[in-house]
Amino acid sequence: MIRVLLVEDQEIVRRGLKTLLETKKDLQVIGEAGNGQLAVQQVELLYAASTPPDVILMDIRMPVMDGVEATRLICQQFPGTKILVLTTFNDAKYIAEAIQFGAKGYLLKDTPAEELAEAIRSIHRGYTQFGPGILEKMVTQAPPKPQLEEPPPGLLDLTAREREVLRMLVAGASNREIAQTLFLSEGTIRNHISHILTRLNVRDRTQAALIAKAFPAWLDASSPPSK
Secondary structure (H helix, E strand, O other), rough: OOEEEEEOOHHHHHHHHHHOOOOOOOOEEEEOOHHHHHHHHHHHHHHOOOOOOOOOEEEOOOOOOOHHHHHHHHHHHHOOOEEEEEEEOOOOOHHHHHHHHHOOEEEEOOOHHHHHHHHHHHHHHOOOOOOOHHHHHHHHOOOOOOOOOOOOHHOOOOOOHHHHHHHHOOOOOOOOOOOOHHHOOOOHHHHHHHHHHHHOOOOOHHHHHHHOOOOHHHHHHOOOOOO
């Protein structure tokens, strides 16, 4: 059973999310909070009771304390906490801040119910999760980094298939979209992404995409350029 904490300032939305999630046999809503400050307090109480949330669904714009600050405080105090940001605001600034402070994913509130449930399961399993177009927008709006003479060794070590997957990550494709395009299973794509993160020594697909963005000529090449 995956324990979920709901953080949302609009009660009617919170009730709707709770009703939706409780239709899933493997999901259990163990607490609710109407702002970031209450969310921090709830997490402290749940950890003290040895029933910490497995995943926190965190809204961004809330009174008293917003979701970005709550994410920062929760992840600082409880580093293992997995937070999935859920909001109506498709804003790269909020995404970047939430991810920087430790959030594991970012979805819009109009995400279909089954996709939301699957995103919670994915976050719980240790993967990152981004709604359609969100990662692409985040990468596109990221400030350009100074171009280095050569890409880092880990980038040069990627196989042709891994570079292909990485190009699609930069474009904001989901695991399912990559799998369908390359005619591979989602499990195979997850393995490729895991290898990419290990080779690049980064923790998530956003960081991998940002590194790849810094070397577009190399990424677009059919094979790594010779030294």
